[in-house]
Amino acid sequence: MIEVIDAERCTSCDICVNVCPTNVFDKTDGIPVIARQGDCQTCFLCELYCPEDALYVSPFADETQPVDVVALKRTDTMGSYRRAVGWTDDTRDRRGVDRSYLLFGH
Amino acid sequence: MTIPTHRAERVSAPAGSVEFDADVLVLGGGPAGTWAAVNAAERGARVVLADKGFCGTSGATAAAGTGVWYIDPDPALRETAMANREKLGGYLQDRRWMARVLDGTYQQSNRLADWGYPYPLDDRGRSQRNSLQGPEYMRLMRKRTKQAGATILDHSPALELLVDDDGAVAGASGVRRQKHDRWTVRAKAVVIATGGCAFLSKTLGSNVLTGDGYLMAAEVGAEFSSMEFSNPYAISPAFGSVTKTLFYGWATFSYEDGSVVPDAASKGGRSAIARALLQGPVYARLDRADDDVQHQMRVSQPNFFLPFDRTGIDPFKDRFPVTLRLEGTVRGTGGLRIVDDSCATSVPGLYAAGDAATRELICGGFTGGGSHNAAWAMSSGTWAGQGAADYAAQLGRATGRKLSSAGTIAFRSRSRRAFEPAALARAAQDEVYPYGLNYFREASRLQGALARLDAAWRDVSEADAAGEADVLRAREAAAMLATARWMYRSALARPESRGMHRRDDFPDLDDRQRHYVTTGGLDEVWTSVRPHADVAYAEAAE
Numbered sequence: 081m082i083e084v085i086d087a088e089r090c091t092s093c094d095i096c097v098n099v100c101p102t103n104v105f106d107k108t109d110g111i112p113v114i115a116r117q118g119d120c121q122t123c124f125l126c127e128l129y130c131p132e133d134a135l136y137v138s139p140f141a142d143e144t145q146p147v148d149v150v151a152l153k154r155t156d157t158m159g160s161y162r163r164a165v166g167w168t169d170d171t172r173d174r175r176g177v178d179r180s181y182l183l184f185g186h
Numbered sequence: 187m188t189i190p191t192h193r194a195e196r197v198s199a200p201a202g203s204v205e206f207d208a209d210v211l212v213l214g215g216g217p218a219g220t221w222a223a224v225n226a227a228e229r230g231a232r233v234v235l236a237d238k239g240f241c242g243t244s245g246a247t248a249a250a251g252t253g254v255w256y257i258d259p260d261p262a263l264r265e266t267a268m269a270n271r272e273k274l275g276g277y278l279q280d281r282r283w284m285a286r287v288l289d290g291t292y293q294q295s296n297r298l299a300d301w302g303y304p305y306p307l308d309d310r311g312r313s314q315r316n317s318l319q320g321p322e323y324m325r326l327m328r329k330r331t332k333q334a335g336a337t338i339l340d341h342s343p344a345l346e347l348l349v350d351d352d353g354a355v356a357g358a359s360g361v362r363r364q365k366h367d368r369w370t371v372r373a374k375a376v377v378i379a380t381g382g383c384a385f386l387s388k389t390l391g392s393n394v395l396t397g398d399g400y401l402m403a404a405e406v407g408a409e410f411s412s413m414e415f416s417n418p419y420a421i422s423p424a425f426g427s428v429t430k431t432l433f434y435g436w437a438t439f440s441y442e443d444g445s446v447v448p449d450a451a452s453k454g455g456r457s458a459i460a461r462a463l464l465q466g467p468v469y470a471r472l473d474r475a476d477d478d479v480q481h482q483m484r485v486s487q488p489n490f491f492l493p494f495d496r497t498g499i500d501p502f503k504d505r506f507p508v509t510l511r512l513e514g515t516v517r518g519t520g521g522l523r524i525v526d527d528s529c530a531t532s533v534p535g536l537y538a539a540g541d542a543a544t545r546e547l548i549c550g551g552f553t554g555g556g557s558h559n560a561a562w563a564m565s566s567g568t569w570a571g572q573g574a575a576d577y578a579a580q581l582g583r584a585t586g587r588k589l590s591s592a593g594t595i596a597f598r599s600r601s602r603r604a605f606e607p608a609a610l611a612r613a614a615q616d617e618v619y620p621y622g623l624n625y626f627r628e629a630s631r632l633q634g635a636l637a638r639l640d641a642a643w644r645d646v647s648e649a650d651a652a653g654e655a656d657v658l659r660a661r662e663a664a665a666m667l668a669t670a671r672w673m674y675r676s677a678l679a680r681p682e683s684r685g686m687h688r689r690d691d692f693p694d695l696d697d698r699q700r701h702y703v704t705t706g707g708l709d710e711v712w713t714s715v716r717p718h719a720d721v722a723y724a725e726a727a728e
């Protein structure tokens with residue numbers, strides 16, 4: 081479930097509010113809030129779309145988890161999914177490396 | 187190709203609402219919906235696409251990666267691809283449709299390449315087109331939908347259809363949940379592309395898929411087919427949402443004490459996992475993946491590793507607990523019945539595409555991975571969009587039609603009791619999640635579940651209209667409940683095991699039941715049987 085909007089990084093662009101398919105966030109005058117955490121479907125898509133690596137989705141789908149934001153930043157966990165799929169400027173080459181065709185038919 | 191675009195017109199509306207005048211309204215903004223919108227617009231239709239969430243992230247495809255049933259147009263390869271599926275699907279596929287879908291998928295995939303989808307190149311420099319990365323694919327489809335001239339309404343779940351005096355579908359209305367107002371689109375044709383129903387099981391990306399389109403379609407009298415093929419379960423870490431069944435092909439499954447679960451496998455042995463889960467926890471370890479395979483998995487599906495990397499589990503070395511999450515009709519093959527090549531339903535003006543429609547024509551009673559669903563979404567979306575545009579054009583100006591709202595449940599004022607969406611959703615889940623009811627089916631257990639589901643339906647039929655804040659949840663819960671009833675009535679109407687439908691009391695395939703089960707109805711759920719095309723021809727020839 082979504083656990084963190086990091087106030088330090090967030091620029092209040094509201095992209096996450098728009099793209100979350102289950103409408104978990106609400107706009108505010110400042111940074112968005114996680115208004116309906118229980119509706120989160122743990123799809124990690126808000127992380128992909130956040131341009132500032134300000135979001136963290138915990139992999140636990142059914143329960144909330146305590147998270148250590150300092151550690152998440154230190155280990156570069158925030159933004160790791162975006163980099164892995166090639167949605168950052170310096171990882172763009174990863175967009176075309178799908179090797180599923182070697183795995184099908186197993 | 188330059189396309190003259192005609193845009194849907196925003197017309198004046200009372201305060202607290204927006205209204206559009208369109209030719210084609212597409213409900214749902216996943217692969218099928220976007221392909222429908224693009225193709226309808228290319229035929230000159232004025233198109234509105236309304237998505238419950240955000241077109242581009244909504245649905246089962248956007249969050250995941252999917253194989254695509256893409257086969258080069260070589261007759262021998264295509265023949266093998268079709269023949270391979272027949273036994274799995276219980277001999278219910280239709281060859282003509284399989285060939286059509288292979289053609290359609292080939293063409294749409296070529297368009298994706300032209301549009302810049304970053305297909306990978308293999309060692310020999312050939313573009314490999316049998317897999318799509320969900321986020322990348324759906325971001326592109328959103329862009330193309332806009333470029334085609336369609337108007338996208340995000341966070342705008344449809345709640346009910348509009349019909350004219352003759353009962354033809356003529357639009358829909360719903361809420362804009364971030365703007366806290368209502369929308370209405372008057373249209374000459376509507377494409378239902380709202381996906382299947384996964385009962386809020388949190389299988390990856392599926393929580394927007396609650397069967398909403400089924401409920402709306404049923405309210406105007408649409409029919410469903412193959413709803414008994416609705417019980418696939420996907421493997422995920424017990425704590426997580428990421429279901430990627432393909433990769434578990436390299437797993438060994440074990441009990442708590444470390445001993446191996448006999449016959450358990452991702453493919454062909456998932457029922458052994460279900461049976462073991464009925465006894466206690468089951469663990470997996472992907473210990474059959476060598477270094478090359480591990481690397482290919484990582485680059486192909488980064489999200490598969492998020493639950494592991496973020497909990498310090500090495501899935502290739504460590505055992506981790508797994509569960510089976512219900513995928514319902516998202517990965518099942520049941521859905522709205524298609525009556526012709528343009529993906530029309532049995533109701534005039536209403537079309538269906540993607541997982542909202544039955545996939546029986548290409549999958550019979552079993553889908554396996556997502557690749558057939560992906561191929562079906564591209565092909566059926568294209569045909570439904572074109573069909574809806576042609577229907578709209580043939581209807582002409584269609585002015586002066588008197589439209590009425592078709593919504594029933596959650597809209598009727600009955601003072602007797604309040605509508606409780608959360609309790610209703612749980613009541614449906616309690617009957618469809620248990621492996622002992624849905625995975626392994628048997629007459630008396632199905633009848634027991636149906637009695638409880640029917641009672642819940644009668645109950646909620648007498649409930650008061652849902653409030654503004656609750657109406658979407660109320661409709662979702664009612665749709666789940668209705669879906670469960672079509673599933674189990676159809677399951678009872680098929681006393682045999684075929685495709686994914688397995689009956690403990692009828693464990694074998696029965697040659698005399700090579701037919702389709704049709705279902706429908708809300709207060710009274712009915713079923714009937716339609717012959718398979720091959721059987722019908724054979725009988726005619728006798």
Ligand code: SF4
Pocket residue numbers: 085086089090091092093094095096097111112129130131132133134135
């Ligand atoms: S997308 Fe990221 S930066 Fe933008 S509002 Fe959301 S958290 Fe903040």
Ligand code: SF4
Pocket residue numbers: 081082099100101102103104119120121122123124125126127137
């Ligand atoms: S993980 Fe998915 S459902 Fe959860 S907040 Fe992010 S986008 Fe929304």
